[in-house]
Amino acid sequence: MNNRQVADILYDIADMLEIKGEIIYKSIAYRRAADNILNLGRDINDVWRDGKLREIPGVGEALAKKLDELLRTGRLGYYEGLREEIPPGVVAMLAIPDVGPKTANLLYERLGLMSVADVGRAGREGKLRDLPGLGVKSEANILAGIEALHRRTDRIPLGTAWPVAREILGALRAGCSALQQATVAGSLRRMKATIRDIDLLVASDEPEAVMDCFVNLPLVEEVALRGSTKTSVILHNGLQVDLRVLEPARYGSLLQYFTGSKDHNVALRELSLDQGLSLSEYGFKRDGEEILRSDEESVYNTLGLPWIPPELRENRGEIEAARRGKLPKLIELSDIKGDLHVHTSWSDGVASIAEIAEAARARGYQYAVMSDHTQSLGVARGLTPERLWEQRAEINRLNEQFANFRLLQGAEVEIKADGSLDLPDEVLSELDVVVASIHSGLRQERERITSRLISAMRNPHVDVIGHPRGRILGQREASAVDMDRVLAVALETGTILEVNAIPDRLDLDDAHIRRAVGMGVRLAVDSDAHNAEGLAAMEYGVATARRGWAEAENVVNTLSLNELLELVRNK
DNA sequence: GCCGTTTTCGGCCCGACTGTTTTCAGTCG
Numbered sequence: 001m002n003n004r005q006v007a008d009i010l011y012d013i014a015d016m017l018e019i020k021g022e023i024i025y026k027s028i029a030y031r032r033a034a035d036n037i038l039n040l041g042r043d044i045n046d047v048w049r050d051g052k053l054r055e056i057p058g059v060g061e062a063l064a065k066k067l068d069e070l071l072r073t074g075r076l077g078y079y080e081g082l083r084e085e086i087p088p089g090v091v092a093m094l095a096i097p098d099v100g101p102k103t104a105n106l107l108y109e110r111l112g113l114m115s116v117a118d119v120g121r122a123g124r125e126g127k128l129r130d131l132p133g134l135g136v137k138s139e140a141n142i143l144a145g146i147e148a149l150h151r152r153t154d155r156i157p158l159g160t161a162w163p164v165a166r167e168i169l170g171a172l173r174a175g176c177s178a179l180q181q182a183t184v185a186g187s188l189r190r191m192k193a194t195i196r197d198i199d200l201l202v203a204s205d206e207p208e209a210v211m212d213c214f215v216n217l218p219l220v221e222e223v224a225l226r227g228s229t230k231t232s233v234i235l236h237n238g239l240q241v242d243l244r245v246l247e248p249a250r251y252g253s254l255l256q257y258f259t260g261s262k263d264h265n266v267a268l269r270e271l272s273l274d275q276g277l278s279l280s281e282y283g284f285k286r287d288g289e290e291i292l293r294s295d296e297e298s299v300y301n302t303l304g305l306p307w308i309p310p311e312l313r314e315n316r317g318e319i320e321a322a323r324r325g326k327l328p329k330l331i332e333l334s335d336i337k338g339d340l341h342v343h344t345s346w347s348d349g350v351a352s353i354a355e356i357a358e359a360a361r362a363r364g365y366q367y368a369v370m371s372d373h374t375q376s377l378g379v380a381r382g383l384t385p386e387r388l389w390e391q392r393a394e395i396n397r398l399n400e401q402f403a404n405f406r407l408l409q410g411a412e413v414e415i416k417a418d419g420s421l422d423l424p425d426e427v428l429s430e431l432d433v434v435v436a437s438i439h440s441g442l443r444q445e446r447e448r449i450t451s452r453l454i455s456a457m458r459n460p461h462v463d464v465i466g467h468p469r470g471r472i473l474g475q476r477e478a479s480a481v482d483m484d485r486v487l488a489v490a491l492e493t494g495t496i497l498e499v500n501a502i503p504d505r506l507d508l509d510d511a512h513i514r515r516a517v518g519m520g521v522r523l524a525v526d527s528d529a530h531n532a533e534g535l536a537a538m539e540y541g542v543a544t545a546r547r548g549w550a551e552a553e554n555v556v557n558t559l560s561l562n563e564l565l566e567l568v569r570n571k
Numbered sequence: 572g573c574c575g576t577t578t579t580c581g582g583c584c585c586g587a588c589t590g591t592t593t594t595c596a597g598t599c600g
Binding site: 242270 | 572597
């Protein structure tokens with residue numbers, strides 16, 4: 001049972017307790033523990049084996065006992081008992097917009113409804129409107145909510161959401177004179193790997209004018225909600241965009257509040273209360289008197305904290321670090337001096353080596369490693385040693401033209417199902433940088449796939465492990481890799497672990513990056529580009545590294561060309 | 572159910588919006 005599965009059970013319990021009408025803090029406690037298990041960056045089974053469940057924040061005596069039962073036996077009596085009381089279909093009703101725990105319970109207890117489909121049927125028969133607290137409008141909203149649920153878009157990748165947000169901001173700035181400032185907020189500003197909706201903020205003294213402007217943008221399909229400070233719309237592509245408007249004097253508080261995360265904000269408000277302040281999106285209050293903040297930095301300063309970068313705002317220790325002046329100096333995109341993982345038309349890329357070189361130079365890089373696939377990856381037209389030498393000749397030719405830039409030759413060598421590499425050592429030793437990756441047998445059980453990675457890392461010619469966990473967001477779960485062992489061997493052998501920047505990979509993820517950083521394991525942020533534009537994905541990789549508290553010194557492609565070559569030669 | 576340089580018990584964040592209400596409950600973020 002992996003972290004995700006354990007967390008999902010805790011989330012499920014939290015929902016059931018809420019439907020039952022238990023005190024809300026119990027549900028909050030379960031959800032907080034589940035969040036922390038997801039953010040652990042290590043396997044919950046290992047934590048359990050080490051007898052350290054209680055060290056997970058939010059896990060106390062009662063939860064540790066339940067987790068022990070769950071991990072030991074694969075079952076949890078308490079959970080099964082709850083599921084007898086509250087059918088899973090009733091929990092599923094919570095996904096319907098406007099249906100929360102109270103309403104779900106009402107539908108179950110009063111009408112005996114057991115599923116979303118049941119609710120839809122009862123709604124169409126007009127049976128919901130007579131329930132206490134509901135009426136004709138609520139009934140219609142619930143039916144519309146079920147419709148929306150069926151065509152709902154799942155969480156979308158960061159790399160999809162960013163361009164859309166930029167487009168809307170551009171349209172607002174161009175077409176809306178009442179607007180004074182505008183920015184992205186929410187999980188998108190925190191650069192989470194996936195986001196559910198786009199949050200935008202505007203400072204303006206004329207909110208109504210801004211709202212008019214917003215709902216009339218051509219991208220907008222329908223207006224879901226319209227108020228004086230908040231408006232939500234659905235775009236033609238199904239994405240929801242929320243816009244909030246406040247006057248400029250409150251903009252700092254607004255931005256801080258709607259950047260979140262929710263947990264970060266809760267912790268910040270607790271800290272505020274300790275200092276006799278009450279904090280909301282409108283500003284601070286002391287004894288009922290308002291204290292307005294127009295910029296975000298001064299919101300944090302008011303609490304005696306330095307400004308905290310949005311990528312850190314997950315309540316994973318950033319507030320404590322800020323208090324003690326121990327915030328990391330996060331890596332920036334401008335620190336990146338090269339890319340260690342780029343494909344060309346020699347394998348499955350579409351750009352020539354010359355085109356890649358031009359794009360890399362335009363980004364101000366000192367170097368880029370051509371790391372095409374190797375022979376056994378047939379679908380990607382992987383390179384044989386002979387083809388590699390032909391490619392080397394072209395790289396050498398091109399390098400003669402460059403003054404302050406160098407193309408390096410590498411390869412993304414296959415780690416085969418038995419753990420051996422796809423090219424012999426004498427070939428690997430000729431390459432400048434070797435990335436080794438798994439593209440097959442991703443579902444092997446834990447011991448086997450972990451051993452594969454470890455034997456690759458122990459090869460002295462292997463410099464980097466590409467996309468170590470093999471996840472594809474929304475499509476494929478990460479492999480069962482034992483990351484504790486992989487991190488330990490990476491440290492021991494000096495092997496670099498990749499932060500792959502392709503938006504639906506972002507692998508390693510933020511939690512594992514944080515562990516690697518804490519241990520001193522070296523990282524490389526790579527675009528894994530398959531065309532010239534693909535180099536720009538670096539932005540998402542750097543953002544993910546920042547979410548993992550990485551500084552420039554943790555990432556090898558912030559090194560100069562000579563420093564990098566020195567490093568890989570001495571592996 | 573968790574947690575503690577104020578606490579081992581009594582706290583545990585804040586407000587908008589909506590629909591159903593005669594002053595508020597539920598949902599959402």
